[in-house]
Amino acid sequence: MHPALAGLVTIALGVGGCIAYFYLSNLVLDKVLYPARGPNIGRNINRANMIRPWLFLFPALFVLMLYLAYPVLATLWLSLTDRSQGGAFVGFANYRQMMDEPKFWEAIRNNMLWLIVVPAASTAFGLLAAQLTDRISWGSLAKSLIFMPMAISFVGASVIWKLVYDARPEGAEQIGILNAVWVALGGAPQTWLTLDLVNSFFLMAVLIWIQTGFAMVILSAALRGIPEETVEAAIVDGANPFQIFFKIKVPQIMPTIVVVWTTITLVVLKVFDIVLAMTNGQWGTQVLANYMYDRMFRAFDWGVGSAAAIVIMLLVTPILVWNVYNVRKEMR
């Protein structure tokens, strides 16, 4: 069977199966297990209502546990074992081996740079775009266009930016816009992606380009939610537009800025496609997620690969704790 056809069948089976499961399980609960009739009707209804939430939750919980919760533990275990020794427990040997690799430290160093630069720049550009587009008549069109890269895959964006960074030998016509501008300003053409230290920033530009739209949309909604009285009061007191923006508006949307910042941080920690597609970690651009992919699926060293994955998990953990803390606070 052709995979596309199999896809359609799967949709039908999946959706039909879901409907059948939910419908039939409720039916069995209400009509067979605890029917709402007979001498124990009150007790039966209560029992059925105690069980029903779990019927609703079961498929989702099952998938969550199997596809997200269990792998975290399994990866933790894998990172402590050695595949070449038949999966024997080796303690922290994988971690020690990883720490001895210069590529790992390069990835850590780059990830830290990414973690600082990308969320900061995306949030700043997003805030700027939100504030500026809110005030002009064609603002929603401008927003759409800035938001658009959000729909483009990291790989597609990499191709787009590789064309921007393209370099031709000196004297030839430059077809990459960056080099064209650079040469027009009197520079010699550069292969931007192989320039040590700076090349990471050229990769970051791709992610900033993608994430700015996200930051803009969220921050723009937050800016509009600011009570007008506060701004009016500032105008009456003679504040100029810059003071209004930085002293009145920004402090009021600080919680939203934090949310945007942490969300982009999460994306940064998992960034993989951009580095793989543009440099594959060469020329000093390695990042953790690509290092991990490299160890796992090119070197087939599951132990070290899993150890790198655990490092990513550890970096995510503070945000995880913070999010859970906030949700619990909210539900109280």
Place this chain on the structure above:
Amino acid sequence: MDNIAGKKAGLTWAIHISVVVLVALWLFPTLGLFVSSFRTADQISGSGWWAALSTQERQLPAARLAGDEVIIDGRYVISGELFPNTSALVSAWGISAREPEANVPGDTVALEGEVRLLIDEEGRFVLSGPDSFEGQRLPRVFSTAAAPPEFTLANYERVLFTGTADAGVGNALLNTATVAIPATVIPILIAAFAAYALAWMDFPGRALLVALVVALLVVPLQLALIPLLQLHNTIGIGKGYIGTWLAHTGFGMPLAIYLLRNYMVGLPRDIIESAKVDGATDFQVFTKIVLPLSFPALAAFAIFQFLWTWNDLLVALVFLGTDDRTLVLTGRLVNLMGSRGGDWEILATSAFVSIAVPLVVFFTMQRYLVRGLLAGSVK
């Protein structure tokens, strides 16, 4: 409020100009790719895409003369056109690589052995000599020509419909759709039921489960790769579409539950409670009231999940595999970047094929996407 700026005309102008600059910065890279995908390889390497609308003068690669021989007035003559398929205008030409611009159109150049070559402005050539050219290599001609702007759909035809190694993009497009559509549809219903339970049903442990969903929301899927691959191998799925669909369902589940629950919690309590007073079961309340009312949230999640599964590289590489038959668009693009990094006509066109579908979804459903983003991150 917005007329704070309006009071100062200078500031308003500054704002307009800054927004134009921002939009240009954000639009230009994509525009470059889009324009490049309609140009020929020669055009792309001859000038930047921003010059695509202007007439370009450039040196063409050397062309070897060819044509049928006729005898006119005792001389053997071959005539033809240098560029049969285009309407370029020759501004200079030459017969040696060292002096490719030695002659102007209309010149007649004498070659060895009484052979004469004439090339006119429109690229027509006449080669004549006293002996037959049979068996000889005809001379090469270097030319500089001005070509008017020209756009072509040939690249699209090539990457989509020729099943050769340099394309395979048509096949990859089908693979991507095969991954993305079921992976978008299947999680929705599962998540909707769970979200309803977490929003409107009372049971011990509910708060804990919500916290669990929020925690799993940020777990990097990098951690799931090897254990799940082992699992799939153990239960006999191996690498393939089923495993990929399942993986995407699992990875999308926390966001789905979180988004839908946030939305459902905000539905008016009166409607749901009065339906229950009237004797509706939870199942009926869910299917008849909550599910239709939640349409915007369902749409928002569907868009997220579709964009994510369509654009994904990692999950497809790991769970579907890397051989040519099953490679998805993103994987194909990465391969093309490695093997044909300089062939921009192929690369740009393939990339545009891969981003066209998400862009259409984005522009038609932007409203729901924005709403979903706001529900997902602003508290």
